[in-house]
Amino acid sequence: MTRLLAPPPGWTVSADVVVVGSGVAGLTAALHATRAGSVLLVTKVLVDDGSTRWAQGGVAAALAADDSPEDHLQDTLVAGVGLCDVAAVRVLCTEGPARLRELVELGAAFDRDGAGAFALTREGGHSRDRIVHAGGDATGAEVQRALVAAVRAHPGIRLVEHALVLDLLTDADGRAAGVTLHVLGEGSQDGVGAALARAVVLATGGLGQVYASTTNPSVSTGDGVALALRAGAEVTDLEFVQFHPTSLWLGAGSAGQQPLVSEAVRGEGAFLVDLAGERVITPGDHPLADLAPRDVVAKAIHRRMLERGDDQWTSYVDDGKNAGTTDAALSADPPTTGSGRRPGVAVRARGAHEPESPARIRIIGGGPTNDVPDSYQRRLSHLLGVLAAPEGQEWWLAAGVKELQVAYYFERATPRVRTRLHRNVLAAGIERNGPGLNHVPDPATIADRDVENLVSAVRKRTGLGPHPLLPG
Ligand SMILES: Cc1cc2nc3c(=O)[nH]c(=O)nc-3n(C[C@H](O)[C@H](O)[C@H](O)COP(=O)(O)OP(=O)(O)OC[C@H]3O[C@@H](n4cnc5c(N)ncnc54)[C@H](O)[C@@H]3O)c2cc1C
Known part of the structure; x- marks a missing residue:
């Protein structure tokens, strides 16, 4: 392989710490690094050209009175289907609320409810409302604004834009000792130079641009x-690239950054349909349907496109009651990159043709696990979908249940079904010995029994008559 070589550095600067990148990671690192001495913060183009400014939906943190870092941890582990680094997730969930409050102290203005508390919403994989947002769906822009203001105001940080870092410099022991960089138009430091430092922080963000879309x-x-690789560092987990399920299809040949269609659109009640108008993911496919974890939704879309031979993304249909919100969410997308033109978005609202559903039935948790037979999981998903069907809504409402949350766990030796009614939220848990199901002749019948027991437990607790669609 031929490697392009830059000319040798023509100038040198020094600092105690060099931070590369000016997104949320680099800006935060720079502010903290001032405790170690002088900081040089360098960034490839303009200070706010990274992904951070584009983040829309918000930041997840366990802040609600009925939430806890432990619940956040459990939801994350379920969505992570056994691939999570539990210690890292624990730090994220436990320290999240404090980090969020630090951003507030720096001046980030997050949306508040009427009582002045954080206005929280829900996104895929979360069993609680825990998404903090700013300016509706302009969360990243607000975080970036507040951090840039704090960095610019800090006397210990020097910020250099248009500074493309080329390589790490290492000392005789192979430790990082600075970077080489190409600066455009910074007076005497124009061209290729070297920034020497006791420590280097690489906060250069993601690598989405290596993909076609x-x-x-x-x-x-x-x-x-x-x-980092060129300097001999070890890198891990490169296979973990998030494929957001929904971006806006701008037509054949569109290249570069594509506008994201926020998950908040589905959170507000929209669902995905293919070009034939068929739903792409139903409660029978996954208990959370359109709000399943992103990898599940992305794979469902991809599968459907392959089956149908479509080259376009699926489109959205709103359930009628949120048409206004959905339109707003889409039209709030920033103009498309480059051309500055807004995408033409067709949100089809079914309005009065669809029955309005007053209750919210949410089925949470219980991602696929390798230990549990497929036949059990498929049947359980199907039955939980039936439980959430519109035909059963009157039944729930008769018991004053506005929200049903079902979680299932596969780590318990003795099976049981638990229910807990708090105000108008009914939480139910199905617990089983997952690996033990592999020794049962027909695991699907066990799923039937679990859901029957669940319905029966709900009836006992609420005094309801039979469910219209399910025994128990
Ligand atoms: C459309 C979109 C929506 C998103 N929505 C959400 C959301 O709702 N919630 C959420 O939590 N996350 C969301 N994300 C993800 C989130 O934005 C990122 O995970 C986060 O901003 C990454 O921050 P960062 O500081 O690591 O990287 P970035 O913000 O990308 O910053 C990287 C920085 O490194 C600089 N850089 C790169 N290479 C060099 C180089 N060679 N020399 C010098 N500088 C360099 C870049 O110019 C940039 O300043 C979204 C992302 C996108 C794209």
């Missing part, structure tokens, strides 16, 4: 990973 901005080219 991405929602990442043009700076997301994986430079930090590449230059």
Whole structure:
């Protein structure tokens, strides 16, 4: 392989710490690094050209009175289907609320409810409302604004834009000792130079631009990973790239950054249909249907496109009651990159043709696990979908249940079904010995029994008559 070589550095600067990248990671690292001495913060183009400014939906943190870092941890582990680094997730969930409050102290203005508390919404995989947002769906822009203001105001940080970092410099022991960089138009430091430092922080963001289609901005080219590898660093977990299920299809030949269609649209009640108008993912496929974890939804879309031979993304249909909200969410997308033109979005609202559903039935948790037979999981998903069907809504409402939350766990030796009614939220848990199901002749019948027991437990607790669709 031929490697392009830059000319030798023509100038040198020094700082105690060099931070590369000015997204949420680099800006935060720079502010904290001031405790170690002088900080040089360098960034490839303009200070806010990274992914951070584009983040829409919000930041997840366990802040609600009925939420806890432990619940957040459990939801994350379920969505992570056994692949999570539990210690790292624990730090994220436990420290999240404090980090969020630090952003508030720096001046980030998150949306509040009438009582002045954080206005929280829900996104895929979460069993609680725990998404903090700003300006509706402009969360990243607000976080970036507040952090940039704090960095610019800090006397210990020097910020240099248009500074493309090329390589790490290492000392005789192979430890990072600075970077080489190409600066455009910074007075005497124009051209290729060297920034020497006791410590280097690489915060260069993602690598979405290596894919044919991405929602990442043009700076997301994986430079930090590449230059760390060239310097002999070990990198891990590169296979964990998030494929957001929904971006806006701008027509054949559109290249570069594509506008993201926020999950909040589905959170508000919209669902995905293919070009024939068929739903792409139903409660029978996954208990959370359109709000299943993103990898599940992305794979369902991909499968459907392959089956049908479509080259377009599926479109959205709103359930009628949220048509206004959905329109607003889509039209709030920033103009498309480059051309500055807004995409033409067709949100089809069925309005009065669809029955309005007053109750919210949510089925949470219980992602696929390798230990549990497929036949059990498929049947359970199907039955939980039936439980959430519109035909059963009157039944729930008769018991004053506005929200049903079902979670299932596969780690318990003795099976049981638990229910807990708090105000108008009914939480139910199905617990089983997952691996033990592999020794049962017909695991699907066990799923029938579990859901029967669940319906029966709900009836005992609420005094309801039979469910219209399910025994128990
Ligand atoms: C459309 C979209 C929506 C999103 N929505 C959400 C959301 O709702 N919630 C959420 O939690 N996350 C969301 N994300 C993800 C989130 O934005 C990112 O995970 C986060 O912003 C990454 O921050 P970062 O600081 O690591 O990287 P970035 O913000 O990308 O910053 C990387 C920085 O490194 C610089 N850089 C790169 N290479 C070099 C180089 N060679 N030399 C110098 N500088 C370099 C870049 O210019 C940039 O300043 C979204 C992302 C996108 C694209």
